[in-house]
Amino acid sequence: MKPKILITAANGNTGFPAAKELLTLGFPVRAFVRNANSKKAKELKHLGAEIFIGDMCDIRDVRKALEGIQRTYFVPTYPNILFQGATFATVVDELKLEHVVLLTQWLSSHVHPSIYTKEHALVDTIFKRSTSNLTILNPGLFAFPYVMTPHPLTQFGMFPDFGKNAPPSSEDIGLVAAHILKAPKNHVNQIYRITGKELLSAAQMAATIEKVIGRKITVSQLSDKMITKVLKAYKYPKMDISQIPYYINEGRLGTWENNAPTTVVQDIVGKEADDFETIIRKLLVPQSITKQTLKNKLKAIAFMIKAMLTSPLNIKHFEKQQHLPEFKNTIFSSQSKGWRKTHT
Structure with missing residues (x-):
């Protein structure tokens, strides 16, 4: 049994x-x-x-x-x-x-x-x-954060630059977990870096999204301040919003491309990891805002006005309000010799 x-x-x-x-x-x-x-x-x-x-x-x-x-x-x-x-x-x-x-x-x-x-x-x-x-x-940065702002992405072609990445699909991560649990003997004390099929630049990801939705996509260098304004306008939890700029900055330092791509999905599940186009079609195409219509353009304009009028999240002030522990001399993972030693 x-x-x-x-x-x-x-x-x-x-x-x-x-x-x-x-x-x-x-x-x-x-x-x-x-x-x-x-x-x-x-x-x-x-x-x-x-x-x-x-x-x-x-x-x-x-x-x-x-x-x-x-x-x-x-x-x-x-x-x-x-x-x-x-x-x-x-x-x-x-x-x-x-x-x-x-x-x-x-x-x-x-x-x-x-x-x-x-x-x-x-x-x-x-x-x-x-x-x-x-x-x-x-796994590193999942694929879904790339489509967290569908109005500016699909209607104005604004794609944020998170650095190079081989973003894994959530489905592949779940499949790897399932197949390890199916027969765990050979996976004891193992650590697996799950990635998508290919390492891509922001420009390459933008070109893929262009192909999927049929409109020009331009890579945008958004400030941390602007990112928090847009995410607040979408009403994402403030706690999550406060952490996202840290991860975007990690990407700009090259952290997501470190040791990517891997063959973990192929090795454990027996299928190729999902490519970025497959992931984007699953995440973006079902959303009604993706369609290039006048109604959707007006919705996107209204959203961008809302975002412009939204106050940015003061991350340090918010973290202090939440009584989070304060650490001195924090350092991004890619800047840490100890982290690089165990993650290469």
């Missing part, structure tokens, strides 16, 4: 494809979700998954979710990475699971300016001390 596998954040970008793939492979799956009425949760239930509703920060829920589980894919979600990670690792260690796949971050560093990155580094350290077998997935 195949072991039951717990997938956390099963409604999410990587948890959902991981759960679907394991169900396809014939494994019993328990899907940890907050909302059982979401479209993805309903689809997983229809496919045969056991739906578990709970709070990843509540150790009582985590204990219940892991009852009878031998293997798990753990995806800490923002903004509670550290609390969720410490909670989950505590229970994993109590139960001594057969295998854990942990999703972390390519930047993972204890001295990074981003609180998210520092918390990922702490969670990594906690899990590495666990008695359970562990595999770490540390």
